[in-house]
Amino acid sequence: MKLKGLDETKKQYVWTCPVFDPKYKQDGLSCTEACHIQCCSGAQMGRTVRIQQTRSPQIDPEFPQHLPSFKTKYAERTAIERVNSQAKEWLSLKEGKSTS
Numbered sequence: 001m002k003l004k005g006l007d008e009t010k011k012q013y014v015w016t017c018p019v020f021d022p023k024y025k026q027d028g029l030s031c032t033e034a035c036h037i038q039c040c041s042g043a044q045m046g047r048t049v050r051i052q053q054t055r056s057p058q059i060d061p062e063f064p065q066h067l068p069s070f071k072t073k074y075a076e077r078t079a080i081e082r083v084n085s086q087a088k089e090w091l092s093l094k095e096g097k098s099t100s
Contacts, residue, residue: 001049002026006061011053013064017046 001015004023017040018026031039031046040047053061063070 001047003059003064003067004048005067006053006064007050010050012050013053013056013059015049015051017048020044020046 002018002021004014004016004021006013017031019029019031020036020040020043036042036046053059059065063073065074
């Protein structure tokens with residue numbers, strides 16, 4: 001299941017099937033017609049699950065870590081952290097190193 005977002009009015013996280021939802025579709029995932037009818041009752045977007053926000057306190061509602069946008073933003077952060085680390089090394093600013 002892929003996190004689709006937070007329904008603010010009902011305070012529920014909405015999870016969707018990564019096979020049928022075009023926005024969250026993953027290559028290589030498939031579902032047979034029989035399984036789709038049994039599991040999702042043939043719903044066009046596949047199964048959708050709603051979970052109360054209080055049941056998932058580990059998810060940050062401001063920036064949920066399961067959203068694709070989080071993965072993109074986090075990848076940018078790790079790239080910047082590498083640059084910062086290299087700059088500290090180059091300028092001898094790492095803790096424990098003396099410049100004298």
